Amino acid sequence: xxxxxxxxxxxxxxxxxxxxxxxxxxxxxxxxxxxxxxxxxxxxxxxxxxxxxxxxxxxxxxxxxxxxxxxxxxxxxxxxxxxxxxxxxxxxxxxxxxxxxxxxxxxxxxxxxxxxxxxxxxxxxxxxxxxxxxxxxxxxxxxxxxxxxxxxxxxxxxxxxxxxxxxxxxxxxxxxxxxxxxxxxxxxxxxxxxxxxxxxxxxxxxxxxxxxxxxxxxxxxxxxxxxxxxxxxxxxxxxxxxxxxxxxxxxxxxxxxxxxxxxxxxxxxxxxxxxxxxxxxxxxxxxxxxxxxxxxxxxxxxxxxxxxxxxxxxxxxxxxxxxxxxxxxxxxxxxxxxxxxxxxxxxxxxxxxxxxxxxxxxxxxxxxxxxxxxxxxxxxxxxxxxxxxxxxxxxxxxxxxxxxxxxxxxxxxxxxxxxxxxxxxxxxxxxxxxxxxxxxxxxxxxxxxxxxxxxxxxxxxxxxxxxxxxxxxxxxxxxxxxxxxxxxxxxxxxxxxxxxxxxxxxxxxxxxxxxxxxxxxxxxxxxxxxxxxxxxxxxxxxxxxxxxxxxxxxxxxxxxxxxxxxxxxxxxxxxxxxxxxxxxxxxxxxxxxxxxxxxxxxxxxxxxxxxxxxxxxxxxxxxxxxxxxxxxxxxxxxxxxxxxxxxxxxxxxxxxxxxxxxxxxxxxxxxxxxxxxxxxxxxxxxxxxxxxxxxxxxxxxxxxxxxxxxxxx
Amino acid sequence: xxxxxxxxxxxxxxxxxxxxxxxxxxxxxxxxxxxxxxxxxxxxxxxxxxxxxxxxxxxxxxxxxxxxxxxxxxxxxxxxxxxxxxxxxxxxxxxxxxxxxxxxxxxxxxxxxxxxxxxxxxxxxxxxxxxxxxxxxxxxxxxxxxxxxxxxxxxxxxxxxxxxxxxxxxxxxxxxxxxxxxxxxxxxxxxxxxxxxxxxxxxxxxxxxxxxxxxxxxxxxxxxxxxxxxxxxxxxxxxxxxxxxxxxxxxxxxxxxxxxxxxxxxxx
Ligand SMILES: Cc1cc2nc3c(=O)[nH]c(=O)nc-3n(C[C@H](O)[C@H](O)[C@H](O)COP(=O)(O)OP(=O)(O)OC[C@H]3O[C@@H](n4cnc5c(N)ncnc54)[C@H](O)[C@@H]3O)c2cc1C
Numbered sequence: 001x002x003x004x005x006x007x008x009x010x011x012x013x014x015x016x017x018x019x020x021x022x023x024x025x026x027x028x029x030x031x032x033x034x035x036x037x038x039x040x041x042x043x044x045x046x047x048x049x050x051x052x053x054x055x056x057x058x059x060x061x062x063x064x065x066x067x068x069x070x071x072x073x074x075x076x077x078x079x080x081x082x083x084x085x086x087x088x089x090x091x092x093x094x095x096x097x098x099x100x101x102x103x104x105x106x107x108x109x110x111x112x113x114x115x116x117x118x119x120x121x122x123x124x125x126x127x128x129x130x131x132x133x134x135x136x137x138x139x140x141x142x143x144x145x146x147x148x149x150x151x152x153x154x155x156x157x158x159x160x161x162x163x164x165x166x167x168x169x170x171x172x173x174x175x176x177x178x179x180x181x182x183x184x185x186x187x188x189x190x191x192x193x194x195x196x197x198x199x200x201x202x203x204x205x206x207x208x209x210x211x212x213x214x215x216x217x218x219x220x221x222x223x224x225x226x227x228x229x230x231x232x233x234x235x236x237x238x239x240x241x242x243x244x245x246x247x248x249x250x251x252x253x254x255x256x257x258x259x260x261x262x263x264x265x266x267x268x269x270x271x272x273x274x275x276x277x278x279x280x281x282x283x284x285x286x287x288x289x290x291x292x293x294x295x296x297x298x299x300x301x302x303x304x305x306x307x308x309x310x311x312x313x314x315x316x317x318x319x320x321x322x323x324x325x326x327x328x329x330x331x332x333x334x335x336x337x338x339x340x341x342x343x344x345x346x347x348x349x350x351x352x353x354x355x356x357x358x359x360x361x362x363x364x365x366x367x368x369x370x371x372x373x374x375x376x377x378x379x380x381x382x383x384x385x386x387x388x389x390x391x392x393x394x395x396x397x398x399x400x401x402x403x404x405x406x407x408x409x410x411x412x413x414x415x416x417x418x419x420x421x422x423x424x425x426x427x428x429x430x431x432x433x434x435x436x437x438x439x440x441x442x443x444x445x446x447x448x449x450x451x452x453x454x455x456x457x458x459x460x461x462x463x464x465x466x467x468x469x470x471x472x473x474x475x476x477x478x479x480x481x482x483x484x485x486x487x488x489x490x491x492x493x494x495x496x497x498x499x500x501x502x503x504x505x506x507x508x509x510x511x512x513x514x515x516x517x518x519x520x521x522x523x524x525x526x527x528x529x530x531x532x533x534x535x536x537x538x539x540x541x542x543x544x545x546x547x548x549x550x551x552x553x554x555x556x557x558x559x560x561x562x563x564x565x566x567x568x569x570x571x572x573x574x575x576x577x578x579x580x581x582x583x584x585x586x587x588x589x590x591x592x593x594x595x596x597x598x599x600x601x602x603x604x605x606x607x608x609x610x611x612x613x614x615x616x617x618x619x620x621x622x623x624x625x626x627x628x629x630x631x632x633x634x635x636x637x638x639x640x641x642x643x644x645x646x647x648x649x650x651x652x653x654x655x656x657x658x659x660x661x662x663x664x665x666x667x668x669x670x671x672x673x674x675x676x677x678x679x680x681x682x683x684x685x686x687x688x689x690x691x692x693x694x695x696x697x698x699x700x701x702x703x704x705x706x707x708x709x710x711x712x713x
Numbered sequence: 714x715x716x717x718x719x720x721x722x723x724x725x726x727x728x729x730x731x732x733x734x735x736x737x738x739x740x741x742x743x744x745x746x747x748x749x750x751x752x753x754x755x756x757x758x759x760x761x762x763x764x765x766x767x768x769x770x771x772x773x774x775x776x777x778x779x780x781x782x783x784x785x786x787x788x789x790x791x792x793x794x795x796x797x798x799x800x801x802x803x804x805x806x807x808x809x810x811x812x813x814x815x816x817x818x819x820x821x822x823x824x825x826x827x828x829x830x831x832x833x834x835x836x837x838x839x840x841x842x843x844x845x846x847x848x849x850x851x852x853x854x855x856x857x858x859x860x861x862x863x864x865x866x867x868x869x870x871x872x873x874x875x876x877x878x879x880x881x882x883x884x885x886x887x888x889x890x891x892x893x894x895x896x897x898x899x900x901x902x903x904x905x906x907x908x909x910x911x912x913x914x915x916x917x918x919x920x921x922x923x924x925x926x927x928x929x930x931x932x933x934x935x936x937x938x939x940x941x942x943x944x945x946x947x948x949x950x951x952x953x954x955x956x957x958x959x960x961x962x963x964x965x966x967x968x969x970x971x972x973x974x975x976x977x978x979x980x981x
Contacts (some may be wrong), residue, residue, distance in 0.1 A: 124716060306933070309931055309934075324718070408888065410894070410895055410896070412891050412895050413893055413895055442893065443893075452893075498895070499893065499894050499895055500890075500894075500895060500896070501828060501844045501866070502825075502828060502864045502865070502894075502896060503823075503862070503863045503892045504863060505825070505828070508833070508877035521823070524822070524825075524831075525825060530766060593780075631753075649891075651859075651891075652891075652892075656817075656818055656821070657859070658855060658856060659855035659856065659858065659859045659888070659891075661853065661854055661858065662854050663880075663883065663884075665855075683888075685887055685891065686883060686884065686887035688883060688886075693909065708886060708887060708890055709884070709890070710886045710889070710890065710897055713897075
């Protein structure tokens, strides 16, 4: 087989040597535009797990690479003048130029036809090859020439970075955060041989411009960074190597092959450098492609298909984690008010690949500090024996919750005329008995027409009220849990059948008229709601206030107003369901107006020492719908009106939305709302373990977690 | 967890009479359910549960499918679970000239219509159970889980190792909670098997590679996951049980009624 590899980076060289090794009859040519010793950048990191694949693929280069490795086990986070160290991580790094040298020598000894200073401008003349490999990096020429087939998408990040080196040898993988008059800068620094460290400086584009770095020369840029990081560099100098102030580009391709032409490494995909995996992925691509060619002898198309099928899912996973990580660094100023220890924990868990438990196994002392810091923030007391974050108490106004776990037993839809039955009462008492700090009821309607199903409970008449009173007496007498009432009006999603055989199925008989912001039915089968008139709005507001008064009397500890899930208040907030042209529709402010009036009316009735929560929809998860920025703006308005907790949900504004299929998809929303609107959040959605809760809480992404009740049975 | 067996209706070399023998044998040996791929079968058994795994809803006539399923359920005395999904093959749609765009919505509409038809406008024999057959919904997108939680009685997984099943279950339960459904969804899993030494192993792999040829290189992986030894099968069953599976259906990849006997023996 004749193979032409364009680009002599890690991917191209490693593939070439593996192919020659597997079959000396292969003719393998590598064309590299640079001379042998020339490259960009400094050291690259490898994480432990990378190494197994490289050892199995080629022992010779593996031994040489690991011989020159700088290895260490600590991550330092320098923030607000403190250095937080977490141990037990396994990292190694190598100078990029060393790595290339090792691979080049091995190629030469295996008789790979290596041609340096040969730039490939076109693909004319590759006709005689059985396989043409585009290993020419992030700005791949091969990819550009075959654009129509590959379908590339290039996502240019908004932050700017410079890849410097320094002769200071850092003792750990070091993140530095420094703020000056221009904004917040970060450094990712790590040693890679006995004498040198990589020192990548990154900042948002706006900060970069304010600092005048867009017009600065290389020398001026280095001088600026040396001044800013003088303390961290301890008198050492920065050095530059052809990588000054660029924006990282995340490369994706619809497919990685076009006939016999195949992309590997950065040409096919990149993953933001803050997860340090690009070289690893590039070399693993080479392993997979070489392997596939071995498995499908003589059938290049089949081998390429096999390579792509094997690598795509892996790469996608890394790209997802890399996007989380990049987005973290883009928005890191969101966490600027965190205490250093929490800041460090948040940083370490940013991409979702490391949890509280993982860190505890790696470095128990570090996690003890995290937990102690968390407990201190919760109680104001220091303790050597701090509980795990999920068991730390939380104070909201006069309410003290024993822990951070919230349980909302599934609805039974078995209430009679809005009056809860025994089974539901028992379920709530059970939830309190097993130790949840807060038990949240299902949606209780403010009026009979506000019920979701004919079996939904209400808080609007004496019969309903006294059933709730019995429940509260029992929960408070028998359990340490506090109780919150979820209060709302189903709006256009009301008058449905009990949900045993499905949700949103309208009642056939004994239904009731529906009310919504605009006269749009929820599903094709749902009744058409009437557009709420000013008189309706006044009545609904009064119903909310009256229900809140009843909730005070029966003794609920907290109240949650439902502005989510496409119910009545939500229908005002979304541009998809609110088409009104009066004062309650149109601009986001106008759409918020009625729900905020309800909040004011309820807050006026609800005692000052009891917390008020609001269930907010972070996103409609639908084209043209409300998005996270709308939710953050809403959260700000709620806080100003005395709301103490935001329960973050998403979707169900319209029937056919597009829910995220991630594991805990609501957590990033809760994080942004909490840390941009500066308000406690409650989050659920796929949370089934203590480790998930501890990670979310300790990282400051939410303050309370709703544990999926079905994970307990 | 209850364990059932698939009918070999798509496996080459199984004439109609063999299917009848197979079904009777499975029932006689005490297996819990009989599964079929994209088809509904008329029934020759008396107690065993019947399940489709799965019917590609959007390429079928809604009314006809509702009627067929209603009839099978009625004739079998309420033993049918109808599993549906949008399917994975584009060529199913090409062959039937249904567009692939909007197929998710079409399936959702179908699910709502099935219920309405079984409960209200019952044409054909009236259903044995008030809501008609149990409705299982498959798929792995966010939309699919929401569709399952809004319209279904349970989730039917598309196959894979226990770990993949467990991950899907977590999402199914989260969607169920999100839509505020009472109770919990029935959780159905499936796996392929071929018992009987090298010949069976090879024939099973060939069948799977052919059946899944449309997935390209994944066909090899699916074939490699075929359960061909008693040990692998038992470990698989245990893994599904631990992951919270309610009903596991093991689908044959070679015909021949002795497969049912071997399966029952391994499970015993
Ligand atoms: C700031 C930064 C830090 C990073 N840190 C890490 C890290 O710590 N760990 C890690 O694993 N990864 C890291 N990476 C990623 C890593 O550098 C890349 O993912 C990796 O180099 C990809 O290897 P490659 O062989 O695909 O491409 P490259 O290494 O880019 O090699 C491509 C080669 O092709 C040559 N070439 C390009 N065009 C042509 C042409 N037309 N003709 C001939 N030759 C051509 C180039 O000269 C180059 O030698 C980092 C990246 C950046 C930007």
